Amino acid sequence: DTGVSQNPRHKITKRGQNVTFRCDPISEHNRLYWYRQTLGQGPEFLTYFQNEAQLEKSRLLSDRFSAERPKGSFSTLEIQRTEQGDSAMYLCASSPSGGGYEQYFGPGTRLTVT
């Protein structure tokens, strides 16, 4: 069990650029979540995948955000036309099928938009 990994760990970009983050969940986990966390706040739900199907997406999520999990393994989160308000820590978590429901979090990708 190597845990959830996320790349890159840090990303600095200029406003208006597109960025893409990758998440590799624990290998046998079929549930995958993306969150955003800002200073002083708890993680905020962005979207949920079960295998390759995106089953829920936050209503707060702008159309500039999109996520994929094409083969039910790794996932990518893309932010188009970044804004300074997008600066945050982006967290990925995975969870096994069955009744566990606890999530295992990756270290996060810290995005800074200048």
Place this chain on the structure above:
Amino acid sequence: AQSVAQPEDQVNVAEGNPLTVKCTYSVSGNPYLFWYVQYPNRGLQFLLKYITGDNLVKGSYGFEAEFNKSQTSFHLKKPSALVSDSALYFCAVRGTSGTYKYIFGTGTRLKVLA
């Protein structure tokens, strides 16, 4: 709408004393409740959960939590605090009616004083 409240931004406790970190929730359907801990420069780690069954649940590092349905609370407790317990603690809830979304509280910083 789902929500989680952690009414204390910070809790200070002397080493060896019992600790309590408070959490209340609002959710549709039966709640799935969780506690996570975040150490500096480390990812969120799962501590314990309530899904069903016994209202008192035990987790990692000697922590436990009690589910109280009438008070909609899920307070985290430990009989004897350690300095190494100092960290940021998050309560989270997932409803079981029509959503896969997890809602996290804003976190409580626990400081255990030697």
